[in-house]
Amino acid sequence: MAVTSSNKAVVTLPAENQILIVREFDAPKHLVYRASTTPELIKRWWGGDRGECTLAEVDLRVGGKWRYVMTANGGFEVAFHGEYREIIPAERTVNTEIYEGAPEAGAAVVTTTFTEEAGRTTLTLLSEYPSREVRDIVINSGMEGGMQESMDKLEQVAISLR
Amino acid sequence: MARAATTTDAFNAVAEPRRRQILDVLAAGERPVNDLVLQLGLAQPVVSKHLRVLRDVGLVSVRDEGRQRVYRLDGQPLKPIHDWVKNYERSWSARFDRLDVVLEELKKTEEEKSGSDKQQ
Numbered sequence: 001m002a003v004t005s006s007n008k009a010v011v012t013l014p015a016e017n018q019i020l021i022v023r024e025f026d027a028p029k030h031l032v033y034r035a036s037t038t039p040e041l042i043k044r045w046w047g048g049d050r051g052e053c054t055l056a057e058v059d060l061r062v063g064g065k066w067r068y069v070m071t072a073n074g075g076f077e078v079a080f081h082g083e084y085r086e087i088i089p090a091e092r093t094v095n096t097e098i099y100e101g102a103p104e105a106g107a108a109v110v111t112t113t114f115t116e117e118a119g120r121t122t123l124t125l126l127s128e129y130p131s132r133e134v135r136d137i138v139i140n141s142g143m144e145g146g147m148q149e150s151m152d153k154l155e156q157v158a159i160s161l162r
Numbered sequence: 163m164a165r166a167a168t169t170t171d172a173f174n175a176v177a178e179p180r181r182r183q184i185l186d187v188l189a190a191g192e193r194p195v196n197d198l199v200l201q202l203g204l205a206q207p208v209v210s211k212h213l214r215v216l217r218d219v220g221l222v223s224v225r226d227e228g229r230q231r232v233y234r235l236d237g238q239p240l241k242p243i244h245d246w247v248k249n250y251e252r253s254w255s256a257r258f259d260r261l262d263v264v265l266e267e268l269k270k271t272e273e274e275k276s277g278s279d280k281q282q
Contacts, residue, residue, distance in 0.1 A: 009254040011247050016177030019250070023258050027265040031272070035264045045260035048253055132177070 016132045021125040029116040032123055033090040036112070042068065051078065062087055066095065082107060090114055097127070106130040172239040175219045180204065181212045185235060188222060192234035 009023040025032050035041045039056040047053040051072035058066045067081035082096035091114060096107040111126045129135040176182055180202065187193060187201055195213070199206050213233060216222040220239045225232050 007258070009251055009258050011251040011254065013177070013243075013247070016174065021251075021254055023254070025258075025262065025265055027269055031265055031268045032261075035261055035268060041264050041268075044264050045257055048256035048260065050253060050256070132174070 014126075017129045017135050019127045019129075019135065021127075023123050025121045025123060026119075027121055028119055029114040029121040030090045032121045033114055036123075037093075046070065055079075060084065060087060082110075085109075105134045108134070172219045172221060172243060175215050175221055176240070176243065178212065178215075180208075181216055184209070184212055184216065185221065188233060188235035192232050194227070194230040194232050196230070198233065 007024045007026075009021055012020045012022075014020050035045070037058055037060055039058050042056040042058070043053045045053075046056065046068055047070050051070045053068060053070050054077075055067065055069035057068075058064075060066075062084055064084045065081065066084065067079065069077060069079040072078050079100040080097055081100065082098055084093065084095045086092065086094035093112045095110050095112075097110050098107045099105065107130070109128045111124075111128075113124045113126075115122045115124075176185065183202055184198060187198060193201075195206070195209065198213075199209050202209060213222060213224075217224065220236060222233050223236055225234075
């Protein structure tokens with residue numbers, strides 16, 4: 001079987017309170033949507049390499065709640081929850097997202113869009129935080145693992161931050 | 163940890179699209195301020211204001227060359243952003259790699275299903 005290299009997730013910071021993630025998948029959008037909204041499927045991928053997703057609850061309707069729990073590799077639990085505000089199946093969802101480790105920070109609003117072309121789907125996740133301070137909490141919590149990174153190609157960062 | 167003042171924080175400095183544009187231009191090499199004004203199509207005072215913010219956080223440095231002020235990029239203050247974006251990107255890439263596996267299965271299941279539908 002041919003091994004294809006994975007598509008890269010591209011993360012950019014379009015505004016001071018936003019994070020944008022874009023990734024292309026070799027599958028039609030109704031399947032990407034299904035894998036993103038079906039609890040037993042979410043549990044298989046959402047933990048990534050940070051831990052195991054032990055709970056995924058999805059009440060997929062406007063006003064419905066969702067909650068994901070991950071047991072991180074360090075043994076501690078990381079959980080997020082929120083509410084669906086808009087659902088256009090396989091097109092676009094808007095939901096709130098609260099990190100249970102810092103609920104006082106308030107809710108992010110996450111807009112997910114699914115765009116299909118020639119059987120491939122581009123998934124975009126736009127997270128809007130209530131303020132730059134809240135995004136900084138996310139930034140700071142994500143910093144620990146990155147501090148040893150080598151200082152390569154910093155010029156490219158300026159370009160990638162477009 | 164006390165939050166850094168706005169003007170001394172690279173995160174704030176690059177949050178402004180025009181300032182990112184300036185960094186993009188300077189990424190190709192140092193430039194006199196007049197070049198930046200021309201390339202960005204902005205008024206000189208606006209460009210100078212943005213350059214001031216970038217200087218305050220150490221993202222650009224300036225030297226005098228004859229009568230010109232020449233600006234250059236210094237990537238060092240971008241390191242926290244670089245680290246964070248890479249870390250975040252890596253974490254999401256790992257998730258999406260697993261999602262790829264799930265999608266392959268869904269595709270296969272769907273193909274098998276449509277195949278057996280046709281037989282019926």
